[in-house]
Every structure is written in C-alpha cells, then in structure tokens.
Amino acid sequence: MQKLKEQIKIIQKYKSKAQAIKYNAMILGIQNYYNIATMVNIDLGRIGYILTRILKNRLGKGNYKKDILYERRYSKYNYKVWNVNKITLFTLDACKFKVPKQYSPKKKTRIEIDRLYRYTELGDKNWEVLRAKVRYMYNSKCAVTNEYINGNNNFHIHHIIPQKNGGKDTLENLILLKPEVHRALHSKNAIEYYEGNQTYKMLLESLSKYI
Incomplete structure (x- = not known):
C-alpha cells in the first residue's frame, strides 16, 4: 500500500509514461499474487477505495476514458480511471478469484507487462528509471x-x-x-x-x- 502511495506521488511529479507503466506493473503484481485468495475482491476493494481517494487528491477528478490496453484487460469493469501521458492507470480492485497457475505471480506479471507495453514509447527523460524498467522486463x-x-x-x-x-x-x-x-x-x-x-x-x- 505504501509503495503504491509513493508511486502515485512520483506520477504526480513527473507525469511520465514510464512511471505510469511502473505503477501498472505494481498493480498487476499485486493482483497476480492475491487473486488465488477467495476473498480477493473484498480485500483489494478496501485498499482500492483508499487508492482512489489518493488518486483523486493527487491527480484530480478521474473519468471513464480508457486506453485500449485497459479496455482489453478490464473490459468487464466500469471504474472511473486516471490517465497519465496517454496511459490509463490500472484499477487495483478490478480483480476476482482465479484458479492458481503453475508459474509464479512475478513471472506472470513480467510477461503481461512485456506483452502490453512492448511497443509503447516510454518517453521518460530519467535514464535511471528507464534502466530499471528494462532490467525488470x-x-x-x-x-x-x-x-x-x-x-x-x-x-x-x-x-x-x-x-x-x-x-x-x-x-x-x-x-x-x-x-x-x-x-x-x-x-x-x-x-x-x-x-x-x-x-x-x-x-x-x-x-x-x-x-
């Protein structure tokens, strides 16, 4: 929770694609790790409510305009969202219980982020952030x-x-x-x-x- 709050602050400051993608990677990591818990929608819903308030305070009012990647992954949800440099921030509580897979949540997250953002121009002037992103990927x-x-x-x-x-x-x-x-x-x-x-x-x- 604290790491997500800090990442939102960074997004507010830099408003870059790389930071938005990093936030989405964090959200995916949490969802992939906890979606094997039967009460995941309730647990993440509580945290998601707090994050929504933080996003509103830091980034202003959200809207329902979503990029194609968000629509593809969360097509069954209708949450208000925030867009940063044409990247829609993922919604933490848009997650339901799934039958556990054989591969690790971390590996699954890396595969998903790579698939979603492989062709996205990161556009971040902070080379250290970019280096960290590529190394993670x-x-x-x-x-x-x-x-x-x-x-x-x-x-x-x-x-x-x-x-x-x-x-x-x-x-x-x-x-x-x-x-x-x-x-x-x-x-x-x-x-x-x-x-x-x-x-x-x-x-x-x-x-x-x-x-």
Whole structure:
C-alpha cells in the first residue's frame, strides 16, 4: 500500500509514461499474487477505495476514458480511471478469484507487462528509471549470453536501432547486455569476440547490422 502511495506521488511529479507503466506493473503484481485468495475482491476493494481517494487528491477528478490496453484487460469493469501521458492507470480492485497457475505471480506479471507495453514509447527523460524498467522486463538477464547480471550498475542498455537512425525508447527496441558484450558489439571485431560460440556470434552479428 505504501509503495503504491509513493508511486502515485512520483506520477504526480513527473507525469511520465514510464512511471505510469511502473505503477501498472505494481498493480498487476499485486493482483497476480492475491487473486488465488477467495476473498480477493473484498480485500483489494478496501485498499482500492483508499487508492482512489489518493488518486483523486493527487491527480484530480478521474473519468471513464480508457486506453485500449485497459479496455482489453478490464473490459468487464466500469471504474472511473486516471490517465497519465496517454496511459490509463490500472484499477487495483478490478480483480476476482482465479484458479492458481503453475508459474509464479512475478513471472506472470513480467510477461503481461512485456506483452502490453512492448511497443509503447516510454518517453521518460530519467535514464535511471528507464534502466530499471528494462532490467525488470528482461529479468536481469543478458540478451546475448542469457546470463543473470548481478548488481545495480553491472549492466548496459542497448538500442537495437540507434536513436540517430530513428530508434525509440520502447521495450521492443531496448535490450539488456553485460558490459563486455556491449563493448564487443560496438567494437570493430564484434563477431570475432565470441568466435568460439556460434550462438553468441550469431546474435552479435544480427545486432551489429543496425549499428
């Protein structure tokens, strides 16, 4: 609850797509975790009521204008909503009991957010927020080696299509790389760097075409 309140404050301050998507990721995470509880609609309804009051105080009066992603996920609900930079904030209490699945709520949330917002321009000038978002989306794994990357600063974000060539800050165009892999990609001998590993070599060769 406290984290959601803090995120609403951040949204009020920056009003960016990246922060709105982060809020929606938090909402999805809570819903995916608690929707296996039989009383989920009552429990989240109480918290949702408080959040609605906070949203109203921080972002003004809501309305019923919803983006296509909200309509797709919450088509059976008719809640008043708030839009931030063309992103509709998800509604916490729009959740009902579901039969538990085999995969984890965290993994399900990551898959859903990736599917919903893969082509959305994040438009956030705060690069640290963007880095954190991409790392979360790709589960802290290097796109080339598939190795888990430890630490908060031990990774690089790479634009598949460079910004100078029209590449945008969308999840579809951003990938997570180990620093040494990123350096190899931008070096003159990128392909030779992983000569002994055909998988890495093919991936680097594919990525280097856009540079």
